[in-house]
Amino acid sequence: MIRITVGMGSCGIASGAKPIYRALEKITKNKKNIQVVKVGCIGICKYEPIVEIFEKERRTTYINVKKSDIEKIIKQHIKKGNIVEELLISKKILNILDEPFIKQQNRIVLKNCGEVNPEDINDYQKREGYEALKKILKEDRKEILETIKKSKLRGRGGAGFYTGLKWESAFYQDSDIKYVCCNADEGDPGAFMDRAVLEGNPHSVIEAMIIAGYVIGSKEGYIYVRAEYPLAIERLKIAIKQAKEKDLLGKTILNSNFSFDIKLRFGAGAFVCGEETALIESIEGKRGEPRKKPPFPTIKGLYNKTTLINNVETYANIPSIILNGSEWFNSIGTEKSSGTKVFALAGNINKTGLVEVPIGTTLKEIIYNIGGGISNNKNFKAAQTGGPSGGCIPNSLIDVKMDYEDLKEIGTMMGSGGLIIMDEDTCMPDIAKFFLGFTVDESCGKCTPCRVGTKQAYEILNKITKGQAKEEDLKELEELSIYIKENSFCGLGQSATNPILSTLKYFRNEYIDHIQNEKCTAIKCKNLVKFVIDKESCIGCGVCYNNCPVNAIKKIDNKKYEIDQNKCIKCGICFSKCKFNSIKKI
């Protein structure tokens, strides 16, 4: 039997996987020994569309496949058994498992993503799927709880609370109705591991939620997924339907006396709904404004009943822990936090995509061993973790262990796993401004420190990046940031100024440079940059002259050109159009 898989996550489909899948299906229609299967995202977007061929003892990965390549794959590979070399990652790498980016990872959550067919429950069951559920239905609920506690699994959504303790709290509540919720409102810009899991292996989350329901004594679950993930929603719907057909979900599951049902709720575009109490409000159909904590959701959650909320990635760990035991899980990661964490590696780095590594792996290992180093041979400047709620890690701390406590100590946080790498050309006040802009847009408006404070902080940053700030402004920015952190109502506001505080901590000089010398050393801030033409290398081709939208470029003697600084609007078109690098930013 030959199994041909086509990567059909959102990214694969956007790169053109659909016509490839259809064509393969058509060609192999009447061939019983060939099976064409759609799979989720394996986590290296730049290789999409990916087609893999699994034979008895060989797995072959073809990347960036076009529809026109299919004939060749069929003729050469399927019929004759010869590898189509030009479609491999490189001559030495036969399949994706040998690609250093994947090889150096330790995949638990993403284990089946990119291999299992997310729309076929049988495929999941062939890979130990729902075995964990079958196992626990025979066990004592307290024992399972003990396993989860001992596993030292922590919340992967950001805060890192011990999952076992959360389950225990819900377990001991004497509530007539209990709910199990899954937070799939992945809103951090740049993070997409939850989408990859839901699109690539939705059954792992569903199985874990059923297990959670059994343990805490709940009959009803909700998955709150953002409406921006239509494919994830589609696959969840299919998965829930199939699980019901197999008697794994619904009434009297697998002939036990345990019943559990899962409903879907869709977010409507609000970042704050990733906060658990705001999410609860939103499931109830209200404005997604956070509630006061305590009482925590395990005491008073959805419809004021005991509610257990975990994030997608957290749930995806559960079946493996049940099957392999807590000791196995403890052997991965650090003493306080077991297991792995998935990071969405992006920015100025050679290889971007999803990286799952044991907790405690250093930032340096992720950047250089897995990510292949900084792109364009530039130098590493800083990494942002935790998206708009996190902070930056400077080069001097590149050996930091990616663990909840270690990151907190240096002023950032694990967050949901966004990891943006920035090179020497990045301006840190500008980055802080970018993240603050996001929070200003997404603040729900319930409390004043966050609603008004972030806006004011943004205005000060705006002044700084325009070179219009005074030294008092910096002091005010710092005070305001601390005030917002200490006085905001929910986690979103309390962490909103982390990007400012951490860049102030490690890159204060840059702020001072912007204020005192009106200079942006990274030459990023438009108002502080001047475009000039280098007369030595300019050959006088006139491309800049022709493309300038405001006629700021004049012709002077010897076919040379000059930029009139009074007219220049700093759009940078001449800079990008010049083929001889004669336009300089200073």
Place this chain on the structure above:
Amino acid sequence: MRKVVKTKILKIIEKNKYSLISILQEIQKEYKYLSFDNMYFLSEELKISLEEVYGVITFYNEFNLNPVGKYEIKICLGTVCYVKGASEIVEEIHKLLKIKNKECTKDGKFSLDTSRCLGCCSLAPVIKINEDVYPHVKRQDLKEILEKYK
């Protein structure tokens, strides 16, 4: 309000078991936006205040209070597009379709929206009609472009 609309909304309410956000999402899917009449009817049916309904609608980015056309025109007003004459394009569309920003033509074909940056500055000025991107748009090209969708 037409009876057909009423029955449809009642069905949506029933199906979504009175969960406001799900109901709004489905009404928007059906009618592309949330009209005042429909919301008034909804608030009476659900026995909640109109204010509460609007509170939820305006909280979430997904909901539209104005009609959206069959073809959604997005004009990029990023810095580069702006200096390359995007405001002229907005003006021309106002003239050709007789709609302003966030409005929809009477026949429901076109609606207009502006965007902070569509992220293709090297093609400026850019407009997008549903999923089609038009680069280097000139004022005089617009009539021909819109003709394709009429």
